[in-house]
Amino acid sequence: MKCQKVRKRLPGFLDHQVSKRVSEKVTYHLETCQFCREEAEALSLLSALLREERESVKAVPYFWNTLEQRIIQAEANRNALDAILEWVNRTLIPVGATVVIVIGLFVGARLGGTVYTRIAQILNPDNSSLVLQEIDQSLNLNILNDFPQESIGEIYIGLLAENNLPK
Amino acid sequence: MDESELIHRYIQGDRSAFRQLVEKYQDQVLNISYRFLRNKEEAEEAAQEVFLKVYLSTNSYQHKTKFSTWLFRIAVNYCINKLREKRKLPSSQLEEDLPAPVEFQPDRLLEQENLNRAVREAIDSLPEQQRAAILLSQYGEFSYQEMAQMLDCSISAVESRLFRAKENLRKILTPFLKKDEI
Numbered sequence: 001m002k003c004q005k006v007r008k009r010l011p012g013f014l015d016h017q018v019s020k021r022v023s024e025k026v027t028y029h030l031e032t033c034q035f036c037r038e039e040a041e042a043l044s045l046l047s048a049l050l051r052e053e054r055e056s057v058k059a060v061p062y063f064w065n066t067l068e069q070r071i072i073q074a075e076a077n078r079n080a081l082d083a084i085l086e087w088v089n090r091t092l093i094p095v096g097a098t099v100v101i102v103i104g105l106f107v108g109a110r111l112g113g114t115v116y117t118r119i120a121q122i123l124n125p126d127n128s129s130l131v132l133q134e135i136d137q138s139l140n141l142n143i144l145n146d147f148p149q150e151s152i153g154e155i156y157i158g159l160l161a162e163n164n165l166p167k
Numbered sequence: 168m169d170e171s172e173l174i175h176r177y178i179q180g181d182r183s184a185f186r187q188l189v190e191k192y193q194d195q196v197l198n199i200s201y202r203f204l205r206n207k208e209e210a211e212e213a214a215q216e217v218f219l220k221v222y223l224s225t226n227s228y229q230h231k232t233k234f235s236t237w238l239f240r241i242a243v244n245y246c247i248n249k250l251r252e253k254r255k256l257p258s259s260q261l262e263e264d265l266p267a268p269v270e271f272q273p274d275r276l277l278e279q280e281n282l283n284r285a286v287r288e289a290i291d292s293l294p295e296q297q298r299a300a301i302l303l304s305q306y307g308e309f310s311y312q313e314m315a316q317m318l319d320c321s322i323s324a325v326e327s328r329l330f331r332a333k334e335n336l337r338k339i340l341t342p343f344l345k346k347d348e349i
Contacts, residue, residue, distance in 0.1 A: 007330075008326070008327075008330050009326070010330075011326065011329045011330050011333055012311065012326050012329070015304065015311075017310060017311040017326075042337060043333055043337075046333055046336060046337055046340065047305070049282070049286060049340060049343060050286060050290075050301070050305045050336075051305065052279075052282070052283070052286070053282070053283040053286040053287060055201075055283070056194075056198050056201075057194075057197055057198060057201050057207055057210065058194055058197070059193040059194055059197050059211075059214070060211065063189075063193055063211075063214075063215075064186055064189055064190065064193075066215060067189065067215055067218055067219065068182070068186075070215060070219050071182070071219060071222055071223075074219060074222075074223060078223075
């Protein structure tokens with residue numbers, strides 16, 4: 001095992017967190033390499049230094065009491081939220097859906113009524129002019145009509161005719 | 168009652184079982200939080216929040232991991248997030264948490280205090296991931312596998328972070344790394 005690899009495995013080796021195979025390889029390398037041995041020693045000193053700074057704290061005697069109050073409060077909040085969500089699911093959504101459907105039906109009926117009335121008028125044999133009017137509007141045939149009387153378009157066409165100019 | 172029974176009852180919503188789990192792990196959670204946050208009041212608050220989250224998150228606990236591993240993972244994540252929030256604060260607010268500087272005097276007790284302070288500051292100066300790894304390794308005494316689960320990374324990542332953390336600490340603490348001072 002090369003020095004670079006050994007150095008990377010040293011923390012795990014010193015913490016007894018490497019496999020037996022790796023441990024044997026590192027041990028063998030340390031027996032033959034002074035540089036890595038010194039590295040291992042330095043890391044051991046560092047670990048000892050870190051262990052010396054072991055200021056610890058203890059929980060206060062009323063730790064659980066305070067926590068329990070928080071739990072009770074959190075559960076109360078969760079129950080309130082659950083109640084609101086249930087009310088929304090049971091009441092608001094069905095009512096909202098019903099309103100949307102009713103509006104949809106109403107609008108649909110109005111639109112359908114208008115179209116139906118128009119179709120009925122067109123299909124009425126007494127309303128043949130309405131049929132022609134509907135065709136004109138649908139196919140935009142009114143652009144082929146003559147200009148209205150005394151309109152600028154009619155005057156212009158008249159002038160062209162008088163001067164024998166192409167229309 | 169053994170721990171697995173307590174955990175089973177806690178998941179069913181038994182608060183007294185949960186209380187026993189809290190009393191078993193409260194000091195460890197508190198100390199991990201204190202190592203990260205360096206403030207006793209904040210550590211207490213963090214420990215409370217962690218246990219509250221654990222109590223309300225029974226659906227998140229997967230039985231394939233140890234309860235303690237899952238608990239400390241929540242604690243570590245909470246503390247890391249808290250540190251990130253603190254970093255966003257203006258520096259005047261952060262200074263209130265720093266202890267007053269100790270003047271170095273050639274006295275054995277103060278020397279030890281200086282050493283401890285130097286070690287704490289050195290650890291605090293590490294990048295977040297390295298700091299978490301070193302704190303769990305040195306003060307939590309967890310296996311690398313447990314640490315990997317807590318830190319949500321691979322075992323080789325844990326080794327790598329510890330390696331870099333110790334390299335950095337050695338550079339900072341070189342004046343203190345003399346055999347006769349240990």
